[in-house]
Amino acid sequence: MITLRSLLVPHRIAMMAVFAALVLWCAYALRWDWIPKYAPLAAEGIWRTIWILAVTSVLGFLLAIPLGLAQAIGPWYLAAPARTFCTIIRGTPLLLQIWLLYYGLGSLFPQYPWIRESELWPYLRQAWPYAVLALTLSYAGYEGEVMRGAFSGVARGQIEAAQAFGMPRFTMFRRIWLPQAIQNALPTLGGETILQLKATPLVATIAIVESYAVASRVRQDTFIVYEPLLLLAVVYMVIAGILAYGFRKLEQRVPVKGH
Amino acid sequence: QEVKIGIAAEPYPPFASLDASGNWVGWEVEIINAVCAAAELNCVITPVAWDGIIPSLTGQQIDAIMASMSITEERMQTIDFSDKYYNTPTVIVADKSADIAPTPEGLAGKILGVQASTIHQTYAQQYFTDAAEIRVYQTQDEINQDLASGRIDATQADSIAMDDFINSDAGACCEIKGAVADDPSILGSGVGAGVRKGDDALREKLNAGIAAIRADGTYDKITEGYFSSSIYGG
Amino acid sequence: MTEAIATDRNDPAAASAEEAIRVEDLHKSFGNLEVLKGVNMSAKKGDVVAIIGGSGSGKSTMLRCINFLETPTSGRIVIGGEEIAMRADGSPASRKQIERVRSRLGMVFQAFNLWTHRTLIENVTEVPVHVLGVPKAEAHDRAMALLERVGLAEKAATYPAFLSGGQQQRAAIARALAIDPSVMLFDEPTSALDPELVGEVLTVIRDLAAEGRTMLLVTHEMKFAREVSDHVIYLFEGRIEEQGPPEAVFGAPKSERLKQFLKSVA
């Protein structure tokens, strides 16, 4: 962890001074007059980024558990589809997946008029269900692979001990296997969640207004190019920092020897 | 000296689109070639994402924009424009069966799709925000798809580009519901070539080229190949 | 203390109410390798049975067959008078039954196998609370008493990784005791320990023996086995080669192989 003392080294003070000068220069030399006008929109965009990230990571993780489990111990007729799914998701760009889901499916609607009559139509019309679906599947695809390793990584003795005490299978899964697998996966999970955060701007391409779309909007309206992007970069860094911190806290819940 | 003319990388038929051999074709592409020939410029057509086309110009990746970009006050704060080379009305397009008119009342409660960084976006956000939900897309083509699939109720766009869409299979669903009320401060005074601020030499040459093809009939001949009437506008 | 009798008979009537465990004609093969070739034994309540034998003789396998961590190839296993129903392939016929029976057998592993993501106290309360349905507060109090007993009360909130092997093994014993097992199964509980830590674990087991717990104890510590057990079984290549009270087995071995074995471990 960064301590105050570790920051008070001459070269770090110099670097911080340079950084502060850079920030000051940015504040004075660049244009920020657009901020007040766009602040409400920006807040909404940031909120939507966080919302999408949270929902898709949680759903994706829930999906990743059976995917990982199927690959780790499942019979071949479960393992093979799970592996295929993970390979396809990891093997194609997310941007393409989003488009395929949104525009690809959309291009089928005119051919089937009954879709517009259905109860689901109000949702199918929206962009966010596709975004959530695409990002959830993507996260599940990557995490399924991580969880596979994590499940197989749990020491055999841990499971045997549970068996030996007559734990029912589901209890054993819930109380022993899953928590240990998650513990194993946490370091990777943190990194992958930051990757997921970085994937959220892609949903702007299907007309969802999240942080990136707001920055684009500012650029398009005002032709100010760098300032919104810089601010956007800072926003993502802050969110990534909070994520990294949160995951470190989670990891530290079960202390590890030698750290 | 090579002059890079930026066009939008996203197809915008019938003005500029890609054929299967990878060549850019369309009315505007022919106009670019004609203007350059008349102005004796060695032009290279350079596709750039529409969204980043102005930064590309100011960042010197391209020298001029000829991508159906309307001349507006707002843009003129950042770049300069040549004289216009076409001008067409702005219309609202929607499903044939839909009860929609090109007014705030006529769009009440509807979802209106517009392309980002266009006069249509600015206009819609100025006049229709309160009445309709405005959804912003990166390309007109995506809007057309979502219009056909029924995800949005209407779009505001350039009449000629929409003509082309309506006459295609995919656009059979829809029709022009009428032109929106004009506001020259937003909708501008036609489409011109954008150049970097202060690049008067290039601007003058392009102006001369446009004037030349207007005068010698090249402009009309190209137009005949695409449209039934002149699109130079008043 | 009562005496353990290895039964060759297949006579259920012989199993009095006092019988804690009985194994009949137990066979176990791994692929082509027959590891257990018909083992018969039984133990009364309060018996301490020591199982000794060379490496690979099948001691661990026998113990693990008793609680079905390994699936026997054939044979019968009776715990506290209840025969465990087996399918033709040896797997337990009723998951419910095997889970119930297992939760009355307290297993202590050579490698401890404490759950690393839980503190000691959580390890000890885990099975009572989440398998047996004991109320949390009650399980907690009992667990504290058990940890106290094995000398680890002040480590209750520590994670296993931060303890010495001896401490971990004592905690594993507390975990096994928490279910108040009818039989305790020990599989070489000290052989993963550094020599200086062996003593503390043996002390705990010695106390358990003294208070009359039924125990099956696989061990390499001959001196300890002799001191603590009522009955000793010597396994050789998957068969019981010799058995009897410790004085007889250690003091006057009859089998040549046992004599050889005792010499080699002395």
Next chain:
Amino acid sequence: MTEAIATDRNDPAAASAEEAIRVEDLHKSFGNLEVLKGVNMSAKKGDVVAIIGGSGSGKSTMLRCINFLETPTSGRIVIGGEEIAMRADGSPASRKQIERVRSRLGMVFQAFNLWTHRTLIENVTEVPVHVLGVPKAEAHDRAMALLERVGLAEKAATYPAFLSGGQQQRAAIARALAIDPSVMLFDEPTSALDPELVGEVLTVIRDLAAEGRTMLLVTHEMKFAREVSDHVIYLFEGRIEEQGPPEAVFGAPKSERLKQFLKSVA
């Protein structure tokens, strides 16, 4: 064989042309811990010097200071008459010089440290070809002869991981010999080996001693040290507590501590 003399004097004239290595007033601290507190020694060409002492007495550190794997805190190190230029902080002043000197010192590590991504023959030719610029064919022939000599000719194309510890250590000796070192440095070359593999390595070292190679040998094998060395140095807490010919050091130790030490390892 000639006798080694531990020099307390700081007199360069004493270093004849025959001198292979000289260490003067060597100090080394790790942080606050002073591990070497002024060590003086020298060895003539052909000498075999055994360095013995308890764990943590600084034997490895001394050896590693000689080829600057550790940076001495102060002192002088002279290899074959050439003093290694040191900066004030003890680091070598000239990288060129230290690289040249190092390529004349053949180090054999306790953990062998063969390069796992190269075959044995590649391990042996690596330094001659890529540091000393010996033509490949020549280096290869020489390497084969060396592998032959340590009995590993038929393993030349094998990767280290597929060999026993003893074989790996013999290969490591061949690697060190390949640079025709003026001094061989051995840091407990057998202590990472299983007892049955120790012999084969000691045999090779014994041969090297017999043919008159200069060697510095940190070892725990007292019998071997006595047999093979011309001179024995006993280190205690970073100082030379006693030294002399093996008969004297082992046969009639004067220091109490040495007596104690010899008793403990016997």
Next chain:
Amino acid sequence: MEQVIELLSLSPPGWGGNLLRGLLHSLEIALGAFGFGLLIGLGGAIGKLYGGPVLRDILAVYTTVVRAVPELVLILILYYVGTDLINKAAGAMGYGRVEISGVAAGIWVLGIVQGAYATEILRGAIKAIPIGQIEAARAFGMPPLKMLRRVTIPAMMSFAIPGLANLWLIATKDTALLAVVGFNELTLETRQAAASTRAYFTFFLAAGALYLMVTLLSGRVFARIEKWARKGQPGHRRAGA
């Protein structure tokens, strides 16, 4: 079905050729960026491990920032600001405008992103080398650069390959982001083909298949490289494999 085949045929009026050309462009950039990233990564890893405190801090800032900010944003910033700065600098020194090709820009932008990840992967791999391997090289007087080439790099290979394989796949997929700066890689070609023919499903699926092919093929290649890098390591199984 016939229609699909016609749409995907390699020569006009089919668009298959365009897709393949886009794929080629993507691979070209991915390869360049991956290579450039490896160079940065090697320098970065060595800097982080053996560099002075200032260098280490600067590298820490670099890897942290680049790995926290979405590639899309970085590409926009680096592309516009980067080319702008270069041109400004060239202008100030009296040169004319510098031509920066789309390929070069793509490579340098993605390379910087890749470099940050490569730095961490290679640093981890170097740290995983048993210290004795390095000490042995030092003890025999190997000069630092030679040691890097002959010992450090080959010895770290087997630790680095799995991470680098992932990184390569990221590189091939990240080229899709260059579509926003109008670079004609596979994704943009797909979009253009789809928009011109309105056969969205067909082209998106086709592009997906092409990407998947690259992934599977790279998987094979990297498995071979890994096997080669593991030569000399007996029967090592990856965790969970």
